[in-house]
Amino acid sequence: MSYDGSLRLIPAIQPSRATVAVVGRDTEYGVHDSMREGIRSVASEVIARHPVENIESQWKQTQEQLRMTMHRQTFGLHAPLRLQMEKALVNQVRRVPVGPVRNFGLDILENRDASIEYEDFLGDPQWSTNTIDPHVAMEHALGLGHI
Amino acid sequence: MPINEVKPATGGFSFDNYARNTMLNDKGFKAPGVIKTGTTICGCLWKGGLVLGADTRATEGPIVADKNCEKIHYLAPNMYCCGAGTAADCDATTGLISSKLELHRLHTGRQSRVVTAMTMLEQMLFKYQGHIGCALVLGGVDINGPQLYTIAPHGSTDKLPYVTMGSGSLAAMAIFESRWKKDMELEDAMELVKDAISAGIFNDLGSGSNVDLCVITKDGVDYRRGYDRPNERVQKERSYKLKPGASTVLTSSFRKYVEVLDGDAMDTS
Numbered sequence: 001m002s003y004d005g006s007l008r009l010i011p012a013i014q015p016s017r018a019t020v021a022v023v024g025r026d027t028e029y030g031v032h033d034s035m036r037e038g039i040r041s042v043a044s045e046v047i048a049r050h051p052v053e054n055i056e057s058q059w060k061q062t063q064e065q066l067r068m069t070m071h072r073q074t075f076g077l078h079a080p081l082r083l084q085m086e087k088a089l090v091n092q093v094r095r096v097p098v099g100p101v102r103n104f105g106l107d108i109l110e111n112r113d114a115s116i117e118y119e120d121f122l123g124d125p126q127w128s129t130n131t132i133d134p135h136v137a138m139e140h141a142l143g144l145g146h147i
Numbered sequence: 148m149p150i151n152e153v154k155p156a157t158g159g160f161s162f163d164n165y166a167r168n169t170m171l172n173d174k175g176f177k178a179p180g181v182i183k184t185g186t187t188i189c190g191c192l193w194k195g196g197l198v199l200g201a202d203t204r205a206t207e208g209p210i211v212a213d214k215n216c217e218k219i220h221y222l223a224p225n226m227y228c229c230g231a232g233t234a235a236d237c238d239a240t241t242g243l244i245s246s247k248l249e250l251h252r253l254h255t256g257r258q259s260r261v262v263t264a265m266t267m268l269e270q271m272l273f274k275y276q277g278h279i280g281c282a283l284v285l286g287g288v289d290i291n292g293p294q295l296y297t298i299a300p301h302g303s304t305d306k307l308p309y310v311t312m313g314s315g316s317l318a319a320m321a322i323f324e325s326r327w328k329k330d331m332e333l334e335d336a337m338e339l340v341k342d343a344i345s346a347g348i349f350n351d352l353g354s355g356s357n358v359d360l361c362v363i364t365k366d367g368v369d370y371r372r373g374y375d376r377p378n379e380r381v382q383k384e385r386s387y388k389l390k391p392g393a394s395t396v397l398t399s400s401f402r403k404y405v406e407v408l409d410g411d412a413m414d415t416s
Contacts, residue, residue: 119158
């Protein structure tokens with residue numbers, strides 16, 4: 001994630017047309033892979049996303065940006081660098097991303113240990129119908145097998 | 148939805164059905180209506196604390212969905228919050244903030260402050276940019292004395308000595324503006340809030356039924372559910388039950404409703 005010095009409070013309002021995701025996950029030329037991703041429907045890619053979906057997907061990133069920029073401007077370059085270093089240290093443990101992946105150190109750094117959010121009681125991942133293939137997940141985590 | 152996900156599912160909201168719902172809407176199938184609390188909620192400070200009041204009608208379009216709903220929600224032992232707007236949003240928001248405050252109390256070991264709840268609420272409502280439709284009147288007593296706040300659906304807040312929200316807010320505010328004084332006694336404050344909510348009940352179509360009150364002081368909370376019931380259904384003047392034998396029987400048949408089986412008698416051993 002790159003920090004570009006933005007002081008945005010909330011994520012940018014996306015245009016009503018969603019961007020068409022052309023780059024496939026495991027292919028050479030960015031063509032849609034029907035075997036892995038299902039039959040392609042251009043209508044479903046072009047339809048507008050709910051504004052709250054856009055807010056939710058970019059919220060953490062936008063807040064981090066704001067915080068790092070304010071720290072840099074108030075305390076100097078060392079402040080965001082130290083915070084990012086702590087985060088990188090905590091993210092070093094590489095586990096196979098199957099099942100409930102918990103990172104207690106990251107929870108503490110992001111202040112989730114003393115807070116409760118919608119993610120904690122809505123949409124329990126235990127009941128999610130997506131099955132994760134550990135081989136594909138590991139390939140993605142190690143950066144193999146896609147562009 | 149890709150068959151192979153590479154990141155484990157996280158919780159939270161799912162927008163999988165949004166495209167389908169938009170398509171259904173375009174084809175003419177409207178989604179079911181939302182239950183709103185077209186409402187009168189208010190609060191005012193008095194000498195020893197504050198009084199919150201609310202009506203008890205929940206509407207679904209032009210229909211009364213609930214004649215006796217609870218609009219004064221618990222947040223902390225020293226704080227209560229009245230909610231107007233979409234009923235589910237008010238319930239879920241106040242429930243979530245109540246849990247957050249409990250975790251915060253466990254973390255700090257102190258009584259929650261009203262500004263903490265207000266900040267959590269306003270930050271959450273601003274994050275969702277008004278899509279969470281709840282307008283709240285938050286009142287509580289903490290180390291800094293009794294405080295009363297309003298939080299609008301987009302996240303703006305006000306700190307005031309007397310507040311009203313909801314569709315009946317104008318009727319209730321008219322009562323407050325003409326009769327509120329600083330450092331009132333408890334009976335006067337309760338009477339004033341009751342009159343303000345009653346103004347909303349009788350003059351606004353979105354508010355109705357009973358008046359709920361909640362008195363908060365530094366010593367505790369007195370939650371008066373159904374403090375005033377001006378709309379109780381009166382007993383009918385006559386009894387409209389029919390005497391047995393009042394309708395003439397033309398034909399009667401029971402054989403088509405009874406299944407006649409051939410077989411042994413029931414074994415009751």
